[in-house]
Amino acid sequence: MTARRSWLSVTRPAVLLGLLLGMADALPAQPDPAPANPPPEEKPLPKYKDLLPPTAEEILRGKPIDWIVLLNGDVLIVEPVKPRPKTLETLKAQHEAISRQAVSGEEAIQQKLKRLAELERLQVTLPDVQDDPEFTLETRFVERIVHFEDLVLRRVGLLLDERQLPTAYELLLYLDRRARGWDGFQSAYQRYLFLEAERLAGESRWEAALLQADLLFDANRAYPEVGALRGRIADALIGAAIADQDYRRARHFLTRLESRNPGHQVAEKRSAELQGIADNLLTEARTAQTSGKPRDASRLVDQAARVWPNHPRLKEIHRELIDAYQILNMGVLRLASDRPNPIAPSPADERHRQLTEIPLFEPERVQDGIVRFDSVFIESWEPRNLGRDVQFKMKPRRANWESRPVLTSAAVVEALARRMDPLDPGFDERWAADVASVELQSPWEWQLRLKRIPLRIETRLRFSVPLSREEQEWSGDLVAAESMPQAQRFFVAQRTERTVAYQRTRPQPAGVQPRLIAEVIEHRYDTWERLLQGLQRGEIDGTPRAEWKDLAALQADSRFFVLPSALPRTHVLLVSPQSTLTRNGALRRALLQALPRERILYDHVLQTQPSGDRDAPPPSGRLATGPFASTTYGHHPQLAAPEYNPIVAASLVATVKQQLDGKLPPLSLLAPDDPVVQRALPAMLAAWKYVGIDVAVVTASTEELPPCDLIYRTVQLTEPIRDLWPLLSPTGRSDLAAIEFLPHWLRDQILELERAVDWTTAVRMLHRIETEFLMEARWLPLWEVDEWIVLRKRLGGLPTRPMHAYQDVEHWALQSWYPTDTP
Known part of the structure; x- marks a missing residue:
């Protein structure tokens, strides 16, 4: 910066000298007066051949500058001039256009001459000069103007030569934001893409390298060696996918290569390799079929379809072998345990x-x-x-x-x-x-x-x-x-x-x-x-x-x-018969009223909000008043869902704490291994903690009921009158011991329901029991959700509203189908 200041100090005399030379023919010759105080010796302007473009730091943090190259090779460093780009060409074109205009009248002629004179001069501003930095420079003394954007591109070129790619990319982004479409930008950017793709490939970061090579190809498919580079990168990616037996991934990269380079030799080689793998699988499938192993034949032919769905012989063989042994593949988030637990089944x-x-x-x-x-x-x-x-x-x-x-x-x-x-x-x-x-x-x-x-x-x-x-x-x-x-x-x-x-x-x-x-x-x-x-x-x-x-x-x-599904799934909290804490009615009601059930239902269970449109389909979930589905006779239509009232819940908790000498021990909740339940539990625990109830989640590792106060159940009860008793029992047994924890009057009502022989009377009694359980918070109903089964339309023989996901599955039929879409 010091060197720049030293020669900037002579810029003003140099410009004045140019102006005087421009006026030399118009003024009479005068003898040069001897200066009273000779000025100090001034350093000459820098030569164009000796200058380097600004550094990346100067470009990003300093002021933009242009270079004005004079006829003698000297360079004036000035603030960006206008018009741009191609300043001299633009001024010359405007000058020629005005010169050709025919005007009449003294005033018009004077305006034309004035305008022509303006187009013969540049208005320049010297950087870092405080006093009077603006000057006029005649264009006839200027050889060329190197704009700031061109200086940035020169620095980018030097950085690319030195393989300083991140800095070069930063400057390219800066230039693109400042002057999008600047002449020379695309050439520098394409060179950067090529070098970056080579660098990533050298580091075996093949996917990132292919992305850069694709961008380069899309920008300029005639760029030297871009086809060979894409082929080398794609070949590595396809080979790795084949080695991992991820054939869809291999076909994905093969498609990306062929879409831009049809007939590429790497694409032809890898296509032949994949078809060869499919050929071998089809041969093995035929061998398994003739050996009386239809299951192996079905799996092998389906695997061949996953490898190369465009195989010319695949369609016929696939239809034959898949029809002989049909395999239904279902996706789940949880697999059944090898020892299912009857206490909290998932x-x-x-x-x-x-x-x-x-x-x-x-x-x-x-x-x-x-x-x-x-x-x-x-x-x-x-x-x-x-x-x-x-x-x-x-x-x-x-x-x-x-x-x-x-x-x-x-x-x-x-x-x-x-x-x-x-x-x-x-x-x-x-x-x-x-x-x-x-x-x-x-x-x-x-x-x-x-x-x-x-x-x-x-x-x-x-x-x-x-x-x-x-x-x-x-x-x-x-x-x-x-x-x-x-x-x-x-x-x-x-x-x-x-x-x-x-x-x-x-x-x-x-x-x-x-x-x-x-x-x-x-x-x-x-x-x-x-x-x-x-x-x-x-x-x-x-x-x-x-x-x-x-x-x-x-x-x-x-x-x-x-x-x-024909029946919605109901989520309900049951009171554990072995718990002494939940025998307290005030605590049970506090647990129920502390839960913002509607918010948890939509935010965490359904993960969608109800539509305000009256014509929209009804939501797939609703608050429950009991464990029985709202589509069955067990549902009591006159029961209102419990309200969310954290203030009342906190008051009830305070009452319980007084009864327990000021301290409420933490409760334990037994929950099934269900992703939907696991989403809802954190919000439930936080709501209880907000009113002063600490609840910890436990799991059942054996068929015995672990120590717990509450049991989270998700149920689809098909016969409410008959299912009430085993629902209350942790082990599902229907004996008197299972309901001993209930008050005698409630046990009597359950036994009376058991002996009912009249349907109307039995339903009325069931609704009365359901009302008592809700009022006393003997169970804590949460919500019920509609379940939906998704099956591809290659299946036949399906029930319209299945009772469960696999109803009549042995009567379903599977048609031959395999994905042929471009991955």
Whole structure:
């Protein structure tokens, strides 16, 4: 900076000298007067050939400057001149245009001459000069003007030569913001992209390198060696993806290469390699088929479709082998435990039970608020003797598509007799109180004699019958005898950390048409977003439960069926019978009123807000008043949802603390392993803490109930009258011990409901009990949510409103399909 100041001090005399020379011909010659005080010796102006462009720091932090190069090679450093760019050319063009204009009149001629004179001079301002920095310079003394933007580009070029790419990029961004479209910018920027792509490739940062190379190609596809550079980068990326068997990723980079460089030799080489891999898989699939291994053949041909969906022979082979052994791939966030816990079962454990077990009677549909039941084992049941006897006839044969054992009367009678035996571990006190005897009449017929007439006999028989070894041999065609007695529809064939594979216990006989689902594989994803991506990519065929925030988009997607579950899922907090703290009614009411249930429902559970549009579909969730679904008779329509009132809750907590000598011990909450529940829990715990209640979450590691005060349950109760009693029991047992913790008057009402024989009276009693439980906060209802099952439209035989995600799954059919979209 000191050197610059030294020669800037002579700028004013130099300009004056130029001006005097311009006026030399117009003035008479005068002798030069001798100066009274000679000025100090002045340093000459810098030469153009000796100057370097400003440094990056000077450009970014200093003032912009232009270079005015004089005819003798001297350089004036001035503030940016106007007009720009191409100052001299612009002034010359304007001068020529005005010169050609014909004008008349003295005044017009004088204005023209004045304007021409202005165009022959530059108005310049010297930087860092305080007194009178502005001067006029005649353009005839100027060889060229190097604008500040051109100086920036020169510095960028030097930085690129030195491979100082980050600084060069910073200057390019600065220049683009200052003067977008400046001549020479694109050339410098393209050179930067090329060098940056080479640098990233040298560091094996292949994806970032390809991005830079793509930007360069899009900017200038004729740039030298850009095609070769993209090919080298893409080849490395495709090779790494093939090595990891991530063929979709390999095809993605292959497509990126071919989209800009059709016929590139790397693209042709890698395409041939992928097709060769697919060829080998198809050959292995045919070999597996001829070896009698349809499952292996199906998996291999599907893998070939994932490798190279454009294979010329794939479509026909895929249709044949997929139809022979159909595998349904479902995406989930949680897999069922290998030892499901009955105390706090998760939705994944419920799916496992529904997929494997077959109760004598299982829910089929909801009609007029009542769940209707059907049986795959029982052909008919007929009441006799005014309903005190019921004659049952078993199904001696199975349809070809049915995956189940043949159940004889002997197996059923033995199972029912054990439930009546007080010494048997499976003893059911309620069952023994209802049934007088069970009589075996033939291999396919049996009779049930009742002590009192039940409201619905089907609801008493909603359990699976364990099969003995003899019963399994009777069926003759079961492949999962070791998984019996409970796994009667599908059994767990393989379990890994990320997947669980369920196969039919009874495969379809060979040659039977149409072929149906033979295997269900659940794939665990870490997040819903990743699961949704897998669904859209075709990695999976569906998911048992869609997240509500993406429900509208999925419903609008023509590729999927979005099926509503027949029953909503209700979230409710139950009081643990072993807790002494929650016997305090004031504490229970405080727990209930401290929760902002509506806010938690929309912010954390549904993760979407209700629409104010009257024509919009109703929200997928609502506040609950009890554990029974609002679509069933168990729901009391006249009950109002509890209000959120933290002030009242805090007052109740203060009262409880006075009763407990001023200190309220922390409570414990047993919760299932459910992503929806896990989202809601932090907000619930914070709301309780706000009013002075500390609650800790515990998990059940065994089948025994751990010490806890509250139990978080998510339920879909199909028969409210019958399900009330086991709901209150932590173990699900229906005996008097399960309801001992309740007041005697409430126990009497439950027993009275159990003995009811009139439907209207029973429903009225159930609603009365529900009212008492809500008023006394014996349970803490939270909300109920509608569940939606998403399945790709390659599936057939689906129920319209399924009772659960896998209802009639052994009757579903899967069409041949594989993703062919460009990844």
